[in-house]
Amino acid sequence: MxxxxxxxxxxxxxxxxxxxxxxxxxxxxxxxxxxxxxxxxxxxxxxxxxxxxxxxxxxxxxADRVALASAVLDENVRQIEAAAAEPDANLKSVLGVVTWHITRSTAFVDLLRVRGDDEQGRDLSARVRGVLGRCPSAGRGLSADELMLAIAMVSGAVAGPTLAERERLALAAWGLLGVEVGPLRSVELGDD
CATH class of the missing domain: 1.10.10.60 (Homeodomain-like)
Structure with missing residues (x-):
């Protein structure tokens, strides 16, 4: 000292x-x-x-818990956007990043639903929908709105005490929907 x-x-x-x-x-x-x-x-x-x-x-x-949770959600969306901007990006690889976030940020799924009526919630949702709409599709040819519904359905199925169990359930849910998902991963963001 x-x-x-x-x-x-x-x-x-x-x-x-x-x-x-x-x-x-x-x-x-x-x-x-x-x-x-x-x-x-x-x-x-x-x-x-x-x-x-x-x-x-x-x-x-x-300033508070909501501001912190919102910052995490924003980073999640920025990682999804970054995954879509990668040279070899396709829907399968982007959904791997989306699913990584779903399995690790289950508490935030509820926050998105609660805040979906506010401007920030709508903005985050529109950003993800836009990314999904621009991704080269790998097979099913689902619209961005259908993919957003599928993400909500998969996130509803993700429960479990361990990360491995949540990942297993998420992949099983995607499989039931007939959607192939790439490796579950995060994306490193550059300095702002």
Missing amino acids: TNPSDPDQARPANQGRRVAARNRAALIAAAREVFAEQGLNAPLSSVARLAGVGQGSLYRHF
């Missing part, structure tokens, strides 16, 4: 925006994990602890 009365002790440099961006990304990743395991009512202190930051940092970035 620095002693303000000792001029020989250097004060740590303020790393500012660099650390702020890293903390925000860590908070979003931690929130995805904590909310998926414990639901949206999980203590925010658990999110801050997993992210390795103090609660003050959490509240500097996110």
